[in-house]
Amino acid sequence: MDAESARTPLIAFEAVWRSYGAGDTQVHALAGASFDIARGSFVAVTGPSGSGKSTAMNILGALDVPTGGAYHFMGEDAGTFDKPRRADLRNRHIGFVFQGYNLLPRTTALENIELPLIYRGLPGRTRQELAEEALLQVGLEGRGHHTPNELSGGQQQRVAIARALVSEPTLLLADEPTGNLDTERSHEIMELLTALNREHGLTIVMVTHEPDIAAFAGRRIGFRDGRIAFDSATGDAASC
């Protein structure tokens, strides 16, 4: 990493808008949200329901594009990428963890974990080795051949995290990863994420409603009505 790229933040949201519909019924899910996130950060995104958190996560993960403003990822104008380029960006640099796990049903844990590597065109042997490694990393050794309906919620979320990790992403996006789990299970997942952030320098952006979960992160960004209401990194910037 040269000096230049060390200075550029991994993520730069520049007055991002995301509007749905047109005319009277137009909804602005994001209305000029701006923030930077540096490599290696662990950010918790909070805010009331409907404030645009998931919308922002979708744009961060290149699943969606802004209707206004700009989104820079690794210094590139990712908000203008076409679909194949966004698919490639997701495959190589983004790992998703969802509230509902989103594992493929009737498919074993290992096969689920392998999935991103298939689209990267890796050969079967390599895929299996990497998947086994990821399974080990999330502490699920021995469960590789179970299908999701044979695993508990916490275990399923670990498989989902392993699937996100297996492609060695630059950025891990987690939208309410503990939303479906009890407190104890939630804290285990958070310890896992914290360890990944500390030990591997993985950049994590996580949406959560729960203050105790948000407390695991090093920085908090609060959303309100599609804008940033506060940001612990810049002080309570409630100016906008």
Added chain:
Amino acid sequence: MLMQSILLALRSIARNKLRSLLTLLGVIIGVAAVIALLTIGGGAREHINAGMANMGSRLIFVFAGERPDPSAPVINEAKPLTSAHFNGLEKAIGSQAIVAAVATTSMRASFGARSVSAQVTGASENHFLQREWKLGRGRLFSPVEAESSASVCVIGSQVSKALFGQESALSARIRIGPAHCRVVGELSARGSSFSGQQDMQVYVPLGLFQTRLSGKSQIDEILINAPNQAAIEPLKAQITQEMRNLRRIGPGRNDDFQVEDMAEYIQQTNEFIGGITAFLSAIAAISLLVGGIGIMNIMLVSVTERTREIGIRMAIGARQRDILVQFLTEACVLSLLGGLTGIALGLAIAWGVTTLMGVHFAPGLADIAAITAISIAIGIVFGFFPALRGARLEPIEALRHE
């Protein structure tokens, strides 16, 4: 990647066995019908060709009667052929080809208390040279016997069996209509159904037939054996000219006889069978269309059911192309399975039918290859729209799908 897609497709089909089978019925039935028809048609054609070639593929036939003309409603009563025409042709072209004459009628042949209805043919002696008869026992009649209208006969295997059972017919005197003939030879059985009539034949010298059996000098057919394929057309022209002279047909008047050769018959029969086969196959192919629509339908269902899966795959990096390939592969594997099942079923049906018909079961490899390719093509054509629909989904919408 393709291997992965095929495995995925097989797994998804295996998960919905009954649904897949029902969907594929159209393709299976269509393919089975086409393959069965083509195979049976091919077997029948080959059988008929072999039967005709067996009769001599270089034979030229001359018989009385105008060539049928669809625009002329009345068919003129034709002047029959007689020994005079036979002798005239013999004189003109006998040096280049074997010329023979035959007259046929149906009569009872009897020996003691047993009798059988036989096809009695009066034949000039050289007629035997034209056909590849296998003599079972005894001999054919000699030129002298033929010339002198001797009361001798050569009988087919079925006639022999009916009159003599397992015993030898040689030297026995059998009654044919009003005449008595000594059996000098027995033909061996031809067996197959097409030439079955030959086993019911009784051959007598042409002269004997004319004087004692029919009482007329009439001849049914004059047969000329061309020495080789190339000689057929010039010979036919020469025969036509000679016959016009013999029958005194003035210039500008139509022939009142026909000159045809075996190749023409074979070609006509082939065209006829080929036409029928193609027509029936085309009708059967309509069910392939129905089958294709069935595949399209089930693929649309599959894409809808798996919308969330598509969303997940896209989130972790599947491109539109990957999704398209995945569902196209599934459609192709599905229709290929249907095609292969249909081929197996069609071949089984064709095997049964050809065995019953007593014809050769010879599946056409080209037909099978073509129908396999068509099956895959059906998957591509009818799977494309559903696959495209899946590939065009927005990842976020797809992920939100319940």
